[in-house]
Amino acid sequence: MKKQKQLLVLTALSLARIKSSGVVNLGVRDSSGLAFTIGGGKYVGFHTEMAERIIDDLSKQAGKPLKINYQVITSQNRVPLVQNGTIDFECGSTTNNAARQKDVAFAVTTFVDEVRTAVKTSSGIKSVNDLNGKTVAVTTGTTSVQHLRRHERGANIDFKTVQGKDHADSFLLLESGRADAFVMDGSILAASISKAKNPKDFAIVGEVLSVEPIACMLRKDDPKMKEALDNSIKRQIKDGSLAKLYDKWFMQPIPPNNVALNMPLNESTKAAWATPNDKPAEAYSSKLLAK
């Protein structure tokens, strides 16, 4: 009986723990388009700032200012860290998908990334069908590789894929001419292009190959915490502050290079904001296929 009680305390709901301790353990990313560091222990980005505003709302609920403990997470450790309670929630670049929903919960989707194609403007490539006989770069360890293979089969075209070891490497393949196109999430393409020597030489073209709903991730079976996050996000959508935040991080010049990503709000994200939901990526792809 006593043991059970202890267990209950250990797995106490995040909200109650946050209230009693006055500290929120926030998971942040250090090099993603939506959340990154500018050095010196400062974490910024669209999703990081959104999370800070969520915590402001939590402070109001708790009736006292909460302290934020920033905890850097990676793609590999984010799910275990949320599961074991090291972080209360994280807002970075985690795709909400069915496989992850078995282990964790997601707040409502705040950004929908569209997988598209970056090319050199001089190449004349306008859509995926123009890629016939070309070489396409894509980053190892991403789901885009599979989407691309599916699309290749679906459109009955034939192209060579080269897999870069990370996004920077894939973009280098495109820049150096070893590849004719780079297929990846729109936000990553925009960020890569903004960092290029001549951003004007590159363009993002073609149809949307797939969409990735990105959302804040929290522990499973913690409905109160999820409700608190969802309410704060819905509030931010409703009063327009999220749109302002989007403009700040995607249309205006941002640190560290003071270059703008120039990535207008896409249709999928607009739809997600119009009807806030926590549907996994699978629910989107079936819709894409139906089109």
Place this chain on the structure above:
Amino acid sequence: MLNMDWQVFCQDTLTGDAVAGCLGSGRDITYLNWIFTAWGWTVSVSLTALLIALLVGSLIGVIRTLPDSPWLVRLGNAWVEMFRNVPLLVQIFLWYHVMPTLVPPMRDLPPFVLVVLALGFFTSARIAEQVRAGIQALPKGQRYAGMAMGFTTFQYYRYVLLPMAYRIIIPPLTSESMNIFKNSSVAFAVSIPELTQYAMQVGEETSRPIEIYLAVTVLYVISALVINRIMAFVEKRARVPGFVVAGTGGGH
């Protein structure tokens, strides 16, 4: 804890559906087909690089021991120090990204060739060092005996020194040959679709990284072990009765 699902290898790489018999056909391949293709890349990169490493390594190792050719010896020393002192991954990037900008015709070379050259030359420096050690381990008298027989330099290396030197260095050569298989994983950094890249990609696609990494590990172990056994066989067949390694009171 050990909740593994080995059926993942029977899945089609596009649909994720299980395929009867585990092997797909034509363009419909399974993850099992794919891992064999990846293994093929690993083996081709390693064996081609090993061949280059043995040829170049032997040549450089020999010229470092030539008497009366100080410039050739210096060239050999420079080669060894250059390729031995720069990290392998850095060398791969130099071959892939830097050399083609300096020497434009290299731009058209396939990445496979560049990786094989990088890995082969890197390993050649280590093999050259072993060949030199093998030759220098022989008593000076063997060289003089060869000369006294009226052999040219080429002849006494070919018929007197090298046959014994190679026998001495078979054990470190075995290690080097196994190393080249493991080092071939850096080819992943320049987009060769070999086993390491397979592991990173398929682990993500299937969400079963443990099974994938275990399978890839087993294939690396098998590859290295086959080389190990081949070299052990060569060592046994090439053994000279009565000749103990290094020829100087060893054999303990």
